[in-house]
Amino acid sequence: GQQVMQIPQYQHVQEGEDFTTYCNSSTTLSNIQWYKQRPGGHPVFLIQLVKSGEVKKQKRLTFQFGEAKKNSSLHITATQTTDVGTYFCAGPIQGAQKLVFGQGTRLTINP
């Protein structure tokens, strides 16, 4: 079945350093979504990418969708302690109604 893989599983950085997490799908995706889950919290929708090669920015966060629509990345510039959490990518199957989540990248930050 379709799988969505994320790397790395964990990332620890010093505050102010950059951070990147990568997401790869075994199949072409119609779109890809990113969620953030704070420690002890629930996933919160960040963004959706739809077009091949699409790049979107949210302040210090840059999201990219690959040309083949099988991979994506999230890059955070100059991390802050508020960025701590687990970042999940999720790809839809079955007509965009069923999301398959990656296992997430857990970001911890040393202030």
Add this chain to the structure above:
Amino acid sequence: EAGVVQSPRYKIIEKKQPVAFWCNPISGHNTLYWYRQNLGQGPELLIRYENEEAVDDSQLPKDRFSAERLKGVDSTLKIQPAELGDSAVYLCASSLVPRAPYEQYFGPGTRLTVT
């Protein structure tokens, strides 16, 4: 607007006991999802409702799990009997369909511990 509401937030039960979780989605969201999230993993879909119809329950362990969404609004997920391996966070989410982009709004979850 109010978010997705779930209760209880925490539940500790002994194995073989029954347990039930309740979810009230965002008003107007006709699609409701139940997910299970194991520690260190992403959410895994258990069941998806469109209005009151369960349109995808392929991942629901039907021997012990059941769910209902009467009147197409709030929903209940039940486990009977619970097993040690059922310890996890049970998340409810809702979305507004068919309007794109189908982002899902999650509730705070119920953390279940089976002892």
